[in-house]
Amino acid sequence: MANIKSAKKRIEVTAIRTARNKAIKSKVKTSVKKVEAAIAAGDKAAATTALQNATTEILKAQSKGVYHKNNAARKVSRLAVAVNKMA
Secondary structure (H helix, E strand, C coil): CCCCHHHHHHHHHHHHHHHHHHHHHHHHHHHHHHHHHHHCCHHHHHHHHHHHHHHHHHHHHHHHCCCCCHHHHHHHHHHHHHHHHHH
């Protein structure tokens, strides 16, 4: 356990940020799963609306520094391609 005040603060701040990042990543994963479920069900309309929501969540995560911009762009792109492939 840390004895120095600054080290104790770093531990607290790290725990807070870790929890925040986990919550944001979880939100993104949930929205991506909704898109994938709609694709699996073959529902183009639901997939399109879910894609819009997922894109918003991914870009929010990127703006907060949870995801690198290229990682976010790749996630959005792959989801969009999957939705556009639907008949």
